[in-house]
Every structure is written in structure tokens, then in C-alpha cells.
Amino acid sequence: MNPFENLKISNQWRDLFHIDNRQPCTNCSKSRKYFCYTCYTINSDLENIIPRLKLPLKIDIIKHSREIPGKSTAIHAALLAPEDVAIYIYPDMPTYTKNDKVILVYPGKSSISLQEFYNKAKKQKKLNNDDFDDSFSEIITHALFIDSTWSQSKGILKDPKLSGLPCIKLQIRLSQFWRHQKGSPRWFLATIEAIHQLLIEYTLVENQTHLLNNYDNILFFFRFMYEKIHQLYEHEKLMSYRRPVNI
Numbered sequence: 001m002n003p004f005e006n007l008k009i010s011n012q013w014r015d016l017f018h019i020d021n022r023q024p025c026t027n028c029s030k031s032r033k034y035f036c037y038t039c040y041t042i043n044s045d046l047e048n049i050i051p052r053l054k055l056p057l058k059i060d061i062i063k064h065s066r067e068i069p070g071k072s073t074a075i076h077a078a079l080l081a082p083e084d085v086a087i088y089i090y091p092d093m094p095t096y097t098k099n100d101k102v103i104l105v106y107p108g109k110s111s112i113s114l115q116e117f118y119n120k121a122k123k124q125k126k127l128n129n130d131d132f133d134d135s136f137s138e139i140i141t142h143a144l145f146i147d148s149t150w151s152q153s154k155g156i157l158k159d160p161k162l163s164g165l166p167c168i169k170l171q172i173r174l175s176q177f178w179r180h181q182k183g184s185p186r187w188f189l190a191t192i193e194a195i196h197q198l199l200i201e202y203t204l205v206e207n208q209t210h211l212l213n214n215y216d217n218i219l220f221f222f223r224f225m226y227e228k229i230h231q232l233y234e235h236e237k238l239m240s241y242r243r244p245v246n247i
């Protein structure tokens with residue numbers, strides 16, 4: 001079964017198969033196919049094909065400087081939701097104000113689920129009795145992701161700027177990412193899959209199940225690339241899908 005079958009992803013990802021030419025990036029003029037992975041701009045011939053999303057919270061992504069830009073899926077988020085996604089190259093980091101409520105999405109030892117975090121924050125707000133508003137936007141404004149390999153992320157996590165942030169683990173879902181990473185379990189998601197998963201859980205915690213498919217288009221480029229790889233290689237032969245689920 002196709003893993004994207006139940007998702008509502010704009011069908012125009014199929015049109016990307018007909019794009020053969022590279023184009024100069026509108027910003028840096030380098031020759032690119034589909035998009036520029038250093039400027040986060042979409043090629044002008046794709047402008048009208050690519051869906052754009054508005055997200056319910058801000059997404060910040062810290063990229064490891066040695067992560068190969070063309071291979072990162074974090075860029076997909078910046079291309080598809082340009083108003084709500086920002087990418088930082090480590091050691092560059094986002095700066096937050098005291099009004100920003102930030103979570104770090106990473107499966108660390110002290111991490112809790114989004115639902116647990118939401119319940120705890122709600123309880124605390126009730127205790128403080130400050131103008132009680134339990135809408136999600138009052139509890140989380142920014143979600144921070146680390147875009148790197150399994151081993152690179154360990155270094156970034158030691159940064160003191162991250163140490164005070166509440167750490168959220170997503171529900172287990174199998175990755176469909178084709179890129180093999182030595183030593184990582186099958187549930188270690190590509191950054192774009194993790195962002196999609198967070199948006200699903202956010203919708204569920206808010207009890208807005210009718211909006212469940214609202215953010216599926218964030219996987220627009222991911223789906224296209226998945227299908228492209230699967231035209232070239234047999235699924236069973238791709239190392240990435242043969243990783244154990246748990247290690």
C-alpha cells in the first residue's frame with residue numbers, strides 16, 4: 001500500500017515528473033531543478049503548481065552545518081509554508097522573547113507527549129488563575145526542530161540555549177524516508193515527516209479532527225521524491241526500509 005494514500009496531497013506533485021530543465025534561481029542565479037536549496041526559492045516555472053500552507057504555529061529549524069543542503073527535507077517546509085517556517089544554520093539560533101512559548105521536538109530522555117504537555121500547561125494556567133485561555137496558541141507559539149543526522153543532533157542538543165526548553169516526543173510512526181542513516185531506527189523521521197506528525201497531533205489535541213488533513217501538503221515534495229526514488233529502485237532493496245523498527 002502506498003503510505004500517502006490516505007493523505008490529501010495536491011495531485012500536482014505528478015507535474016514535477018515533467019520538469020526536465022534546470023533554471024537560474026531568482027535570487028542567487030545558480031542553476032537549480034525545482035527549487036534553490038540555499039535561498040529557499042521555488043523555480044519560476046513551478047510557482048503556480050506548488051501549494052502553499054498557513055500553519056497554526058511557527059516552526060523553527062536548526063540545521064547542522066555539515067548536513068548536505070540538497071538532501072535535507074527541512075527545506076520543503078520553508079518552501080511550502082514560507083510565512084511560518086524559518087531555518088537556522090547552527091551555531092546560528094533563533095532568539096525568543098518572553099512571550100514566545102517554545103517546545104523542542106526531539107525524543108530525549110525527559111521528553112513527554114504533546115497531549116501530556118498540553119494537559120500540564122493547562123493545569124498550571126488554572127492554578128495561576130490568570131485569565132484562563134486553554135487555546136493552543138496560548139500554550140505553544142513555536143516548535144523547534146533539529147535537522148541533522150541521528151549522530152549530529154546529539155552535539156546540537158548540548159547547546160545551553162536548548163537546555164531549558166520542554167522536550168516533546170512524537171507518537172511512533174514509521175519513516176518513509178529513502179535516505180539510509182547508519183545506526184538510526186526506522187521510526188527516526190525525516191524532518192518534514194516530523195513536522196507533519198506534529199501538525200497532526202496538534203490538530204488532535206485541539207480536538208479539531210475535521211482539520212486533520214489540512215497540513216498534508218507539507219509532504220508535497222516529499223511525496224514526489226518518494227515516488228521518484230521508487231520508480232528507480234525496488235522498495236525492498238532500499239536499505240533505509242530494511243532498518244529495524246527498534247534498535
Ligand SMILES: [Zn+2]
Pocket residue numbers: 025026027028029030036037038039040041
Ligand atoms: Zn538561490
